[in-house]
Amino acid sequence: MSDLEDGESIEIKGSAKQPYVIKNVGGVYSCSCPAWRNQSLAIEQRTCKHIRNLRGEEAEQERVGNALPPQRESKAKQTGPPILLAHRWDNDVDLAEWWMSEKLDGVRAYWDGKRFLSRQGNEFHAPDWFVDGLPETSLDGELWMDRRSFQRTVSVVRRQDKSDHWKQIRYVMFDAPSLDAPFEERLQCIDELAASIGSEFIDSLEHTRCTGVDHLRQELARIESLGGEGLMLREPGSRYEVGRSASLLKVKSFVDADAVVVQHVAGKGRHKGRLGALLVRNAEGVEFSVGTGLSDKQRESPPAPGSTITFRYQELTDGGVPRFPSFVRVRSDAATAVSLNPEPATTKPEPAKSRSKQAAPKDATSGGEVGTRYFEFTDAKSAKFWEISVNGNDVTVRYGRIGANGQTKTKTLGDDEAAQAHAEKLIQQKTGKGYEETESAE
Numbered sequence: 001m002s003d004l005e006d007g008e009s010i011e012i013k014g015s016a017k018q019p020y021v022i023k024n025v026g027g028v029y030s031c032s033c034p035a036w037r038n039q040s041l042a043i044e045q046r047t048c049k050h051i052r053n054l055r056g057e058e059a060e061q062e063r064v065g066n067a068l069p070p071q072r073e074s075k076a077k078q079t080g081p082p083i084l085l086a087h088r089w090d091n092d093v094d095l096a097e098w099w100m101s102e103k104l105d106g107v108r109a110y111w112d113g114k115r116f117l118s119r120q121g122n123e124f125h126a127p128d129w130f131v132d133g134l135p136e137t138s139l140d141g142e143l144w145m146d147r148r149s150f151q152r153t154v155s156v157v158r159r160q161d162k163s164d165h166w167k168q169i170r171y172v173m174f175d176a177p178s179l180d181a182p183f184e185e186r187l188q189c190i191d192e193l194a195a196s197i198g199s200e201f202i203d204s205l206e207h208t209r210c211t212g213v214d215h216l217r218q219e220l221a222r223i224e225s226l227g228g229e230g231l232m233l234r235e236p237g238s239r240y241e242v243g244r245s246a247s248l249l250k251v252k253s254f255v256d257a258d259a260v261v262v263q264h265v266a267g268k269g270r271h272k273g274r275l276g277a278l279l280v281r282n283a284e285g286v287e288f289s290v291g292t293g294l295s296d297k298q299r300e301s302p303p304a305p306g307s308t309i310t311f312r313y314q315e316l317t318d319g320g321v322p323r324f325p326s327f328v329r330v331r332s333d334a335a336t337a338v339s340l341n342p343e344p345a346t347t348k349p350e351p352a353k354s355r356s357k358q359a360a361p362k363d364a365t366s367g368g369e370v371g372t373r374y375f376e377f378t379d380a381k382s383a384k385f386w387e388i389s390v391n392g393n394d395v396t397v398r399y400g401r402i403g404a405n406g407q408t409k410t411k412t413l414g415d416d417e418a419a420q421a422h423a424e425k426l427i428q429q430k431t432g433k434g435y436e437e438t439e440s441a442e
Contacts, residue, residue, distance in 0.1 A: 003055055004029070012050055013246070020050055029055070029063070080121040081110035082242040083140060084175065086232065088404075089249040099183060099234040100210040102223050103250055104172060106144030106153050111171075113137055116157075127162040130169070133197035139190070140175040140240075141205070147227035151317060166201075174205040174232075175240060182237040207234070220251060229315070256312050257282060257322070258331060261305050265289060275299040278327065280309065286320050293327035293405065303330045312405055326405060373427065375435040376402060386430050393419045397426065 004010060004024035011019040020033045028044045029051050030036060036048040045064050052060045089095070109116040109124055113136040116124040124143065145153040145168050156165045173190040175183075187207060194204040210216055210233065220231050230252030238247035259280035267276030275298075277291030290311050294302070303309055308331040313322035372389035383402045388395065393413045400406025413419040431437070 003059070010054070012054065014050060022051055022054060027063075080119050081112060081117045081138075082177065083108070083110055083119065084177070084241055084248055085244040086248040086250040087244055087246055089233065089251045089401075093246075093249065094212075095210050095216055095233050095249070096212045097236050098210045098249075099187070099207045099236065100216065100219060101174065101205050101207045101232050101234075102228050103230040103232045103252065104142040104144045104205070105147060105150045105229040106142040106172070107157050109141055109143045109157075109171065110177075111139040111141070116143070116171075124157045125160045125162050126157075126171075127164075127166050130166050130171070130201050133199055133202065134171075135193065137176070137178040139173050139193075140177055141171055141173040143169050144172050145169055147229075148315075170201050170203055172203050172205050174207075177240045180239070182239065183234050184237070186240065216251065220253065224253060255315075256310055256328065258308050258310055259283075259290070261303050261307050261309060262287060263305060264302055265291075267299065271299060275302040278302065278309065280311070282322070284320060286322075288321050288325060290325045290327050292325075295408065295410075297410075298327070307331070328405065373437060375427075375430055375437050377430075377433070377435045378402075386435055388423055388426060390416075390419050390423050392416055395419050395423050395426075 004022065006024055006026060009021055009023040011021055014020045014033055020031055022029065022031045029047065030043065031048050031050050033048055033050055036046055036051070039046045047060050047064050055063075107124070108119050110119075111117075111131075111134055116126055116131075118124065143153060143157050145156070153169065156169055159165060173194065176186045176189045176193075179186050179189055181189075187204075190204045194202055208219075210219075216231065216233075223229075223231060230250060233249040233251065235247035238245075241247065259282040261278050262281050263279040264275055265277040265279055266272075267274050275294065277289040278294075279287060279289055281287045290309070293312070310328040310331055311322070311325045312328050313325045315323050317323055372387065374385065374387045377384050377386070385399065385402050385406065387398045390396075393416050394410055395413060396408060396410040398406050398408045411422070413422055
């Protein structure tokens with residue numbers, strides 16, 4: 001096994017987009033990964049899987065004992081097949097020359113040489129005629145019916161009767177995990193395999209080279225106009241890895257819409273004693289729960305029934321319910337737009353429309369103080385937003401890729417005046433970096 005001399009450091013690739021850094025300072029090994037940073041142990045007793053992989057299990061057990069046993073990692077590997085998982089693209093990687101394909105809205109299925117397994121390790125009971133011709137080596141792909149058919153696909157593949165319902169399904173291969181080779185060779189392998197099998201139920205996923213951001217956005221718009229979910233991007237020359245990897249990125253658009261809060265749903269588990277979710281109703285009269293995107297502070301003091309919120313969702317289900325809704329903010333700049341007692345819907349709801357651009361409420365208090373202000377920065381490689389708001393002595397910033405929910409951080413200052421001063425300082429820093437104040441897209 002490799003090791004580091006005192007004072008040496010090394011970069012290693014992990015699940016994050018940026019590599020982690022392992023250092024040896026006087027025999028104390030550190031890693032920049034979250035698993036090492038978040039341990040409640042003295043730094044000389046900490047270890048992580050990256051350090052153990054570098055130095056070896058025996059060397060690390062001798063150094064720290066069993067401060068961080070490997071059970072958590074081995075358990076994760078045992079619960080499902082060893083598959084490659086994607087990160088979301090946040091405009092931070094130049095995707096020119098990457099391999100681009102449609103993100104199929106089906107059911108991920110790992111072929112282990114004998115059967116299909118879900119991400120959790122559950123078997124999909126496909127008929128013998130469906131799997132006829134598949135090799136005894138592993139494959140990665142999607143059980144897919146058609147665009148906008150996720151629910152119908154799930155209803156078929158979860159059956160255990162190996163029925164003719166499977167004639168509606170295709171297995172679309174997009175990787176060959178058992179082949180230790182660059183992606184281009186694995187891609188050629190599955191293309192040749194699909195041709196040699198010659199089955200109407202087995203196919204390989206088409207990939208094209210991405211020429212840049214404009215090409216990416218054009219293809220994303222085309223796929224979404226056809227009812228597709230989004231795109232997947234593969235790094236040229238990359239190997240198949242187990243777990244989340246920066247070599248595989250997903251690109252999807254989300255829609256913002258408004259709904260009125262109908263009721264508070266009590267939380268369970270770690271949210272017991274506070275809000276678990278908001279029961280809301282959109283303009284089409286459809287009720288659903290929004291339980292993600294809420295901060296701890298918002299769960300302690302949630303938006304009141306009758307107030308209007310903005311939520312973000314991926315698409316609508318067959319029943320017109322927003323899929324994966326996530327809380328964005330309370331619409332304090334508008335009157336309630338959705339009735340709490342609308343007329344019953346007589347037709348199938350149409351997709352909720354995105355809201356048009358609304359001016360961000362600037363200078364919400366007198367004297368030029370910061371209320372909520374929104375800024376954007378775009379160039380050839382990125383398109384980012386940055387938003388800041390002041391509520392009493394709390395300063396909250398939200399930032400990320402334009403069109404995404406982004407990340408939110410709040411800092412509490414000593415008093416209101418200090419909060420305003422801190423906000424103005426941050427604004428000056430951002431404008432100095434080229435950010436321009438504009439209307440919020442939300």
